[in-house]
Amino acid sequence: xxxxxxxxxxxxxxxxxxxxxxxxxxxxxxxxxxxxxxxxxxxxxxxxxxxxxxxxxxxxxxxxxxxxxxxxxxxxxxxxxxxxxxxxxxxxxxxxxxxxxxxxxxxxxxxxxxxxxxxxxxxxxxxxxxxxxxxxxxxxxxxxxxxxxxxxxxxxxxxxxxxxxxxxxxxxxxxxxxxxxxxxxxxxxxxxxxxxxxxxxxxxxxxxxxxxxxxxxxxxxxxxxxxxxxxxxxxxxxxxxxxxxxxxxxxxxxxxxxxxxxxxxxxxxxxxxxxxxxxxxxxxxxxxxxxxxxxxxxxxxxxxxxxxxxxxxxxxxxxxxxxxxxxxxxxxxxxxxxxxxx
Amino acid sequence: xxxxxxxxxxxxxxxxxxxxxxxxxxxxxxxxxxxxxxxxxxxxxxxxxxxxxxxxxxxxxxxxxxxxxxxxxxxxxxxxxxxxxxxxxxxxxxxxxxxxxxxxxxxxxxxxxxxxxxxxxxxxxxxxxxxxxxxxxxxxxxxxxxxxxxxxxxxxxxxxxxxxxxxxxxxxxxxxxxxxxxxxxxxxxxxxxxxxxxxxxxxxxxxxxxxxxxxxxxxxxxxxxxxxxxxxxxxxxxx
Numbered sequence: 001x002x003x004x005x006x007x008x009x010x011x012x013x014x015x016x017x018x019x020x021x022x023x024x025x026x027x028x029x030x031x032x033x034x035x036x037x038x039x040x041x042x043x044x045x046x047x048x049x050x051x052x053x054x055x056x057x058x059x060x061x062x063x064x065x066x067x068x069x070x071x072x073x074x075x076x077x078x079x080x081x082x083x084x085x086x087x088x089x090x091x092x093x094x095x096x097x098x099x100x101x102x103x104x105x106x107x108x109x110x111x112x113x114x115x116x117x118x119x120x121x122x123x124x125x126x127x128x129x130x131x132x133x134x135x136x137x138x139x140x141x142x143x144x145x146x147x148x149x150x151x152x153x154x155x156x157x158x159x160x161x162x163x164x165x166x167x168x169x170x171x172x173x174x175x176x177x178x179x180x181x182x183x184x185x186x187x188x189x190x191x192x193x194x195x196x197x198x199x200x201x202x203x204x205x206x207x208x209x210x211x212x213x214x215x216x217x218x219x220x221x222x223x224x225x226x227x228x229x230x231x232x233x234x235x236x237x238x239x240x241x242x243x244x245x246x247x248x249x250x251x252x253x254x255x256x257x258x259x260x261x262x263x264x265x266x267x268x269x270x271x272x273x274x275x276x277x278x279x280x281x282x283x284x285x286x287x288x289x290x291x292x293x294x295x296x297x298x299x300x301x302x303x304x305x306x307x308x309x310x311x312x313x314x315x316x317x318x319x320x321x322x323x324x325x326x327x328x329x330x331x332x333x334x335x336x337x338x339x340x341x342x
Numbered sequence: 343x344x345x346x347x348x349x350x351x352x353x354x355x356x357x358x359x360x361x362x363x364x365x366x367x368x369x370x371x372x373x374x375x376x377x378x379x380x381x382x383x384x385x386x387x388x389x390x391x392x393x394x395x396x397x398x399x400x401x402x403x404x405x406x407x408x409x410x411x412x413x414x415x416x417x418x419x420x421x422x423x424x425x426x427x428x429x430x431x432x433x434x435x436x437x438x439x440x441x442x443x444x445x446x447x448x449x450x451x452x453x454x455x456x457x458x459x460x461x462x463x464x465x466x467x468x469x470x471x472x473x474x475x476x477x478x479x480x481x482x483x484x485x486x487x488x489x490x491x492x493x494x495x496x497x498x499x500x501x502x503x504x505x506x507x508x509x510x511x512x513x514x515x516x517x518x519x520x521x522x523x524x525x526x527x528x529x530x531x532x533x534x535x536x537x538x539x540x541x542x543x544x545x546x547x548x549x550x551x552x553x554x555x556x557x558x559x560x561x562x563x564x565x566x567x568x569x570x571x572x573x574x575x576x577x578x579x580x581x
Contacts, residue, residue, distance in 0.1 A: 224495070
């Protein structure tokens with residue numbers, strides 16, 4: 001147990017592989033992920049809930065949101081407890097524009113992403129100067145504000161929510177049907193892949209280095225000439241963009257949205273996916289999203305005890321793997337010994 | 343005059359930590375700011391490097407008023423700080439830490455190997471540990487890394503915050519020897535220290551800070567021989 005480390009094992013294979021091998025690994029992983037909706041007949045099948053629907057929500061959308069939240073929490077180290085706000089903004093953008101204009105889901109998508117980013121900037125300007133616990137409290141408040149506004153203003157239809165939101169129009173051979181949700185799954189998969197691609201590109205470039213420095217020591221980063229506020233803002237708004245995109249798709253898939261779907265619980269659950277899987281490591285975060293999205297539906301047959309078992313799994317795993325299932329590289333966790341020895 | 347602080351006031355909430363301090367650092371000097379715990383030494387440095395806002399007063403660097411320039415832009419101007427408590431990036435390797443020191447000069451990649459070579463000549467220990475995580479270094483090595491990283495920015499003025507803190511006597515002597523060496527390459531140094539003995543031996547001039555005020559300014563060698571200073575800061579037992 002001590003000598004085997006799944007993350008290092010995986011990273012080792014990747015590092016030893018040459019370019020064609022890497023392309024082959026990536027393509028097989030993508031193909032395998034794309035074929036998941038056809039595995040409904042196996043042991044993976046979920047009782048009660050439809051398997052293909054579970055794959056879309058919660059599983060794939062949780063993964064997408066976890067990846068978005070991980071940019072904020074894992075990459076640049078800002079604790080955001082109000083991530084659901086951006087999801088809600090995306091969903092309500094879809095709901096409102098879908099009902100009142102002739103725009104379709106794909107046309108609303110950039111608008112929803114834009115509005116979520118705008119909200120990120122507006123929230124970021126006054127709050128990103130705060131650190132740690134203070135930022136957590138303010139973002140938590142923001143998440144609640146968005147929900148309460150949705151509950152009280154007329155254009156969101158208050159507590160009754162918006163129903164009859166249009167489905168996305170078909171994209172060539174990919175069809176969007178309620179009784180067969182493969183199309184939705186593939187679209188979210190594409191969004192996940194785009195997000196992974198974006199994070200990986202940014203991670204090896206200046207923003208990634210700036211985020212890493214900010215996470216480890218914000219003052220020192222500033223002293224090295226890192227415009228910390230600017231990079232924190234980028235991290236925050238990119239996270240918001242992913243949350244907004246997930247929201248638009250969720251609204252269009254669910255056909256109905258109401259404020260009760262956007263409670264603090266969602267923020268906490270997505271944060272749990274990030275921490276459970278391995279904060280800061282995108283592969284860990286994906287595993288976290290998959291497990292915490294899938295598990296509650298897989299064990300739905302035990303009905304009442306379901307959430308108890310879910311909670312126990314969380315506690316047990318976090319006890320044995322406090323850094324998550326697939327933690328980020330170990331050396332990043334080294335602790336500075338202040339004072340003493342020479 | 344390289345760096346000049348004029349009538350600086352700094353507050354933490356309602357508490358005034360710096361109460362109208364003026365200091366001057368001339369080109370090529372090592373100036374030290376000594377004082378007891380809580381005298382405001384670190385606050386002075388943080389305000390000069392831009393991490394803390396000044397309530398009033400002016401900071402003038404190379405003839406330019408930088409009082410309202412954000413910290414990350416002061417690095418561009420040539421003002422670089424090795425932060426208190428070393429402040430290195432614990433999860434980055436020695437090399438990555440040093441590379442961060444060049445973050446704002448990313449357009450000048452050609453300088454990188456040249457400057458790394460200089461740092462490694464100054465601190466051979468860092469070269470041995472180039473791929474080791476910063477957090478796993480000893481205290482003295484971390485201090486070397488913090489100073490080396492600040493030098494990567496090619497500063498005109500280097501701000502050092504208690505480089506001797508928590509180090510063994512031999513390592514302290516070593517660090518101070520290197521500080522003098524850096525100064526000889528043309529870098530002006532403002533050094534904040536509690537270890538007055540070492541600081542006064544190495545510096546050209548010194549300011550004594552007490553509860554947010556400068557109570558004395560003199561040539562370092564004069565202060566070393568001043569009975570009142572010896573009593574208060576060097577301990578009567580010092581030779």
